[in-house]
Amino acid sequence: MDHDLLMIFGVAAAAALASPLGGLAAIVTRPSSLVLSIAVGFAAGVLMGTFAFEMMPKSLELASVPLIVAGFLIGLGAVYGLDLYVNRWHMAGNAADEKPAVDRLHKRRRPRGSGVSVLAGGTSAEEVIEGITIGIGAAFEPKTAVIVALAICIDNFSEGMSIGELSLSETQKNAKWRIIGWTSLIGLAVFVAALAGWYFLSGLSETVIGILFAAGTGGMFYLTITDLVPEAEAHHFQQSAAIANAAGFLLMMTLSRMT
Template identity: 55%
Template sequence: MDFPSLLIPALCGALASPLGGALALWKRPTTLGLSIAVGFAAGALLGAFAFEMLPKAVQAASLPIAVGGFMVGFAFVYALDLFVHRGASAGEKASQYRHVLSVRRRRHARGDEVTVLAGGTSAEELIEGLTIGVAAATDPSLGLIVGTAIVIDNISESMSIGDLIREKGGDHRVRRIMGWTSLIGVALFVSAMAGFFLLRGLSPVALGCLLAAGAGAMFYLTITELVPEAESHQYQQSSAIAMGLGLLVIFTLSNLS
């Protein structure tokens, strides 16, 4: 277990969040820029799951345990998603969409759109930080690759949060953008440290299960949030191109490590 394999990706991931917020403050990202940034992040994360996290989970534990861990992580974040959205969620073109809107109108919101997005992202960072910690405890090279994917993800997510806050307008935009993105970075760093120091003594089977659970949780977030966000801003399928490039970058790093 190599501590720099934890510290470097955890620190870079934590700093990436306020960096993304600062970029959004410096110059509001274009829709094309967002589609490329978010699409590239989605592809990088998908590559990390497919080429590193799940294969290493199977190697450390077994195929059934890795599959079970993935399902648990996926189900946990799915439950968190339903909690944030008051138990009702549907796509805009779903026949159930009107019902979902009526349910949401009858129930008090858990905050404005910015609070829900930034607060939910902070909770996601706890999962991603723990995943970095478990990955570094499992294999130093795995911690670096997973951390690289999360750094890319954090920059794009913070740019999206900054863009949303600027769009909403109001006072204290700088404070809100830097405050939320800094909180996201702190959540990642603290949970990464906790994941490494508290869980590194576990057996390889337990670490493999936790690694698969992290993959399941992050897969859900990638498919439900990053991919739709990237596609909604695409021009000439810019998001798909960026997603493919992101996946190839992680595939290359995986084969070089």
């Protein structure tokens, strides 16, 4: 088998397996809120370190600053649009003045699915962006693909745990099978997208690859800031989420310099 194909197959498989493994961990251990805050906070820090020290610098090596900014905003805007669609075009934070009005609207028109299905379905769609980002990274530098895949592995494991915990807390029938099914779908999405990204995009020019890589960064940045950071902070004890976040950030800074 071709060495490059073997490499992308391996990193994509690792990222794919992380999600169902996280779901299984939730089934077996039923993680406490403290464990969730540390796991999700660490994942958020890992992703932020990957953006800062690996993904954006590599994008800027391939294309100009205006093009990278445009690519980043396109990726961020695409995931933001998906978030709006899932939530019926209305969202508000728990402390927002607009929260009561949004809640009334959602009582009339519920978000597209239950809490678990909204989270898992949205995550599956977002995994396509993350998978393509792995494939694009492999198209121009294997080291970048490995670091990005490592970050996504950690992210997917923590998301699998979150989906498992939420599904178990909803006490729905066949919760364990729902956890396995949703997390496996998430894993399949990232695996297929990574292989597709590598196969179909590896022949593009460096400028286009840089823009696409920045777009993937923008989408993943949105998910980190809107999903992972708030969830980790909501479960924290003695700011365990912030400490774990810092640990993940410093880990990726160190790895990016060592490699």
